[in-house]
Amino acid sequence: MCRHLAWLGRPRTLASLVLEPPSSLLVQSYAPRRQRYGTVNADGWGVGFYAPGRPEPARWRSARPLWGDPSFASVAPVLSSGCVVAAVRSATVGMPLEESAAAPFTDGRVLLSHNGRVDRAVLPPVRDAESTVDSALLAALVLDRGLDALAATVAEVGAADPAARLNLLAADGARLLATTWGDTLSVLVTDEGTALASEPWDDDPAWRDVPDRHLVEVTPDGLTLTPIGALRA
Numbered sequence: 001m002c003r004h005l006a007w008l009g010r011p012r013t014l015a016s017l018v019l020e021p022p023s024s025l026l027v028q029s030y031a032p033r034r035q036r037y038g039t040v041n042a043d044g045w046g047v048g049f050y051a052p053g054r055p056e057p058a059r060w061r062s063a064r065p066l067w068g069d070p071s072f073a074s075v076a077p078v079l080s081s082g083c084v085v086a087a088v089r090s091a092t093v094g095m096p097l098e099e100s101a102a103a104p105f106t107d108g109r110v111l112l113s114h115n116g117r118v119d120r121a122v123l124p125p126v127r128d129a130e131s132t133v134d135s136a137l138l139a140a141l142v143l144d145r146g147l148d149a150l151a152a153t154v155a156e157v158g159a160a161d162p163a164a165r166l167n168l169l170a171a172d173g174a175r176l177l178a179t180t181w182g183d184t185l186s187v188l189v190t191d192e193g194t195a196l197a198s199e200p201w202d203d204d205p206a207w208r209d210v211p212d213r214h215l216v217e218v219t220p221d222g223l224t225l226t227p228i229g230a231l232r233a
């Protein structure tokens with residue numbers, strides 16, 4: 001995925017997260033401001049979110065551009081959640097164009113998005129990948145090993161493919177985890193909750209950039225930032 005975001009906090013509508021801000025994911029799908037690779041994100045999109053009393057997330061994904069989904073625009077103002085992951089996709093050359101290649105991926109409990117690329121040949125064999133796209137294979141590996149091994153998995157894959165870009169974004173309903181490894185990520189902490197996004201969705205001066213090669217963890221208690229190299233020992 002080329003631009004992704006997540007929210008943990010007070011429930012808010014999917015429209016307020018994905019469609020309404022001045023530089024929303026919708027706007028980022030045709031006019032991203034900080035994208036380093038690719039110019040538009042028109043190769044599909046997806047959103048996953050948790051509802052109270054239901055451990056498995058709900059997902060809406062599509063192989064179409066986000067701007068070409070009026071049915072989603074119709075329901076998004078009345079769908080609310082306190083834990084959301086969403087992404088718009090710019091397919092890497094040679095990767096399949098299909099709904100199942102759009103993030104967020106899931107194992108039925110965790111949502112996971114990948115902004116970047118990785119040589120599929122360096123990834124260990126995985127079961128249950130949703131697609132043959134590099135991001136789905138990487139997601140299956142991360143989901144198999146568990147979120148507690150997220151930073152270690154990124155460091156390992158990054159060492160195996162030095163050209164890899166591995167910005168990952170995950171949620172399990174109670175926390176968010178993200179890595180920076182070759183691309184942008186910003187964080188916004190508010191009284192209502194915390195947002196992580198490939199790029200700020202508005203010009204609020206409270207957005208902060210996350211340095212490269214870091215792990216970000218967001219829980220209801222706050223946010224921690226750890227250099228990924230420091231976790232390798």
Ligand code: GLN
Nearest residue numbers: 001002091092095115116
């Ligand atoms: N490599 C992934 C894909 O092809 C993600 C691409 C991206 O982050 N732009 O979908």
